[in-house]
Amino acid sequence: MAQGTYVEASFERDTNYIEDRITVAGDGEHEWPVEAGRYRLVVARACPWANRAIIVRRLLGLEDVLSMGICGPTHDSDSWTFDLDPGGVDPVLGIPRIKDAYEKRFPGYPRGITVPCVVDVPTGEVVTNGFAQLTLDLSTQWREHHRDGAPDLYPEALREEMDELMRFVYTEVNNGVYRCGFAGTQEAYDAAYERLWVALDRLEERLADRRYLMGESITEADVRLFTTLARFDAVYHGHFKCNRQKLTEMPVLWAYARDLFQTPGFGDTTDFVHVKSHYYEVHRDINPTGVVPAGPDLSGWAEPHGREDLGGRPFGDGTPPGPPPEGERVPTAHNPHVGPDGLVRV
16 A cells, blocks of 8 residues: 655645535535435544544434445545445445545546545535535535534624634644644744644633633534544644643643533544554554554543533533434444444443
C-alpha cells in the first residue's frame, strides 16, 4: 500500500472542496434537491471531519433518509476504500474506492479524495465534500426529515456568535493539532504548539461556568470540538506532539468531553480502534514503523463528569436519539463503553 506524505515545512490545509450543496430549493447550478433515499453519506469513523457528519446525522435522526457507507480506517495515497464491506465493495454504490465517485463526476479529479462526502446514488457521482457546510445543511435544509424531538443544532438566534466560535475552533483546535503534527521544522512546530495551547486554555476558561459552548444545550459547535477532544489522548498528544498536557489533565475540558461522550450520538459513534489505526498506520512519515500503541486507558470516559451541576438540557426542547441502526454500531471491542444496543454504558 503506497502511503502519502503529510509533513510540510509549515502545514497548510488544502481547503478547496466541492462546495455544491443539497438544499430545499435545489435549483442552482451548484445546488441539489433534498430527497429522501437519493443520497449516500460516505464516512470513515477514524476521520474527525467525517465523525462530525456521523454525529449530526444521528442526532437529527436522518438514518432512514440518508444512507451511510463506512470506509475502513486506513487508506493509501490514492483513496479511502470500502474494505469493511463484503468483497471490499460498497453495497449501495457498488464501488471499491470512494475515488470512483469523484472520478465519475470529475474525470482526473486533481485534489484530495476526502471524507465525508455525499454521493448521488442514481448517477454514482460525488455531490460535495464540503464538510463544514454539509452538517449545517443537514440541520437547516433537511428539517422535513428530522426525527420527532430532534435538537436544533444551529439555532438562528445564535448563528452569528456560533459562526465566529466555530471558525475559532476549526482554525485553532481542529486544524491546530494538525499544524503541530505535520510541522516539518522546529520553528513551525513551536509556533503551532503555542497557538494550540492558547486556544485550549481559552476553551477551558469558557466552559468553566457553562455546560456547553453556546450555553445550556448542545449545538454544532460542541460536535466540532468533541471530535478533536475524543482523539486527543489517543493520537494527538503523542503522535502529533501536542503534549503539554493530556486531555485527562485538563479538568474542565475533560469533564466536558466526558459529558458529551456519555450523551447518545457522541460516544456511541466513537471508534477508538479505527482512530488509532488510521493515524499511526497511515502517517508513515511521522510513524515509520506503523506500530499502533496499545494505550491509552479508556476507562475514564465512563466516569461521572459532574457537569449536570451547571444545569442545562442537552437536547433543549428535544429528546435523545434512540439506538443506532444495528449495521452502524461501533463494535464493543473498538469502544469498551458501547453496549450490545449500540449505546454508551455509563
